[in-house]
Amino acid sequence: MKNFTYKSPASLKDASQLLGDDWSQSIALAGGTDLLNLMKNEVETPTRVVNLKQIKELNKIEYNSGYGLKLGALATIAEIAAHPVIKAKYRVLHEAAREIASPQLGNMGTLGGNLCQRPRCWYYRNEFPCLRKGGDICYAIDGKNKFHCIIGGGPCFIVHPSDMAVALMALDANVTIFDGEKNHTVPISEFYLLPEQDMYRETVLKPGEIVTHIYVPDVGSGEKSGYFKFKERGIWDFAVVSVAVMLRKKGKTIREARVTLGGIAPKPWLEPHVSENLINLVPDEDNVSAICDQSLRNAFDLGQNGYKILLAKNLMKRMILKLAS
Amino acid sequence: MKFSTIKFELNGKPVEIEVPPAMRLLDILRETFKLTGTKEGCGIGECGACTVLLNGQAVASCLLLAGQLEGTKITTIEGLVHDERMNLLQRNFLECGAVQCGFCTPGMLLSAYALLQKDARPTTDDIKNAIAGNLCRCTGYKQIIQAIQKSTESLSDPDQ
C-alpha cells in the first residue's frame, strides 16, 4: 500500500474541503472494508485519506411513524441488521443487511461505504488496465465473464456489488448528498449510473461530495418486503443474483410493487415490466410466472453468464409468490 | 515518510505509537507490540485469522488502518489470558478437539467470546453465524461449534 496523509475532520464541511476536486488525490474512508483492498492492490493510490468516522451526526438510525426511516451513512451493516424497527417493518433491508459479508465486516462496514463500494470485476481489481481504469479494452468480453452483467452493460460489463442498494431501491429510498455547501437529495434510482453514462464512476457523486443520509418512506398498511440472495457458496459471498421485492396489497389485490435485482446489471436493476404488471393483479402461480417469464427481454449472454437470466426470473417468481401468499 | 501519533487502549493499557498511517492494525500488533497471537491468513477480510475486538466487537485487523485506532479499545487473544470466560472456551476447544493446526484458533476464540459477551445463551444458528467469518481448514467446524455450545451450557445457570 502506498503511504498517504491521514485526516480525521470533525465536520462535513471540513471533510468535503479535504476531499477536494480530484478523485485520484484524496479519498473518503468509512469502515475501510472495501477501500483497504483497493489501496492494497493499488487500484486506488490516494495521497490523502479522509476518515469520515469523526463526523458524529452521520451514525444515527432514526424512525418516525408517518415519516419513515432516516439512516446515517456511517451506520454499520451490523447496526442495521440488529435494529428492531428495521427488523419488524423493513424486512427487505434487514434481510439484505444480514446477508452481507461476515460478522467482522458487518461491524466495520458502513451503509454509505456499502452504497459507494467499487465493482468486484476481477480485471478491475487486479493489474489489468481495463476501460474502467482508463485503458482501452474490456477484458471481460473475451475473458472470464461468469459473474458479469446480463443487462445494462456496455462498453463495460460490471455488476454493482451492493446488497443494500438493491433493497433500498425496492423501498424507493432517497439519498442525501452534501456538496461542500449544502445538501441535495436524489432518488436512489437516479443515484447510480450505467457505464454508457459514465465509464469511470458508478454513482452521480462528484469529487468532494459525501453521502450523509438515506431516507426510506414509512411502511404503508398491507406492505410486505423481502430479500433473497443467491450465492455460489453456502457462507458469505457477493450475490450471483439477488432480488428485493416490496408489495402492498389491499385484500387479495396487489396495489403497489417494486421488484429490483442485484448481480445482473451495473446498477441495482428495477425491472419495470414486472413492477408495473403486478399492479391490480390478484396473484397466483400462473400469472406471476407469466409476468416474470416475459421480463428481462433485453438481457444477453456474454458467453458464461447466460445462466443468470433464468436464475433472475426464478428468484423474482419465488419472492413475489412468497410475499403474496 | 510521514508518521502519525496514535493513542488507544491495548489489552486494558493505554498506549501511544508513532507509525505510518498506511500501517494496518495487524502489523502494529505483530510487529510493534510483538503480539503474534493475531494471525494473517488472507489479508483481505475473508478468513478471520486476524480477528481482534474493537470496543468489544469482532473486527478484521487486516482491514484497519492505524488512524482508525485513535481513542478505541483493542483486545487481542493475549489480553484475555486471565479471563474466566475465555479460559472456559479454551478448555472446551481442547476437550472437544476443536484445535488442530491452531492457525484459526485465536480468531475463532475471539469471535466466540464476542458472541458470549452479548448473549450467554446463543442458539446453534447464532453460533454458526458468529463464526461465519472464521475459516478453519482442519476441523470441519463441528468440534468448534460443540466447544462453543459447551461453553454456553456451563456458563448458564441450570436452575434458570
Ligand SMILES: Cc1cc2nc3c(=O)[nH]c(=O)nc-3n(C[C@H](O)[C@H](O)[C@H](O)COP(=O)(O)OP(=O)(O)OC[C@H]3O[C@@H](n4cnc5c(N)ncnc54)[C@H](O)[C@@H]3O)c2cc1C
Ligand atoms: C470479504 C468481503 C465480503 C464482502 N461481502 C459483501 C456482501 O456480501 N455484500 C455487499 O454488499 N458488500 C460486501 N462487501 C463489500 C463492502 O466492503 C461492505 O459491504 C461495506 O459495507 C463497505 O463499507 P465501508 O464503510 O467499509 O466502506 P469503505 O471501504 O470505507 O468505502 C468504500 C467506498 O465508498 C466511499 N465512501 C464511503 N463512505 C462514503 C460516504 N459517506 N460518501 C461518499 N463516499 C463514501 C469510499 O471513498 C470508498 O471508495 C464485502 C467486502 C469484503 C472485503
Ligand code: SF4
Ligand atoms: S467489465 Fe468493466 S471493470 Fe471489468 S474489465 Fe470490463 S471494463 Fe474493466
Ligand code: FES
Ligand atoms: S487476515 Fe484478516 S481476514 Fe484474513
Ligand code: FES
Ligand atoms: S485448526 Fe487448522 S485452520 Fe482451524
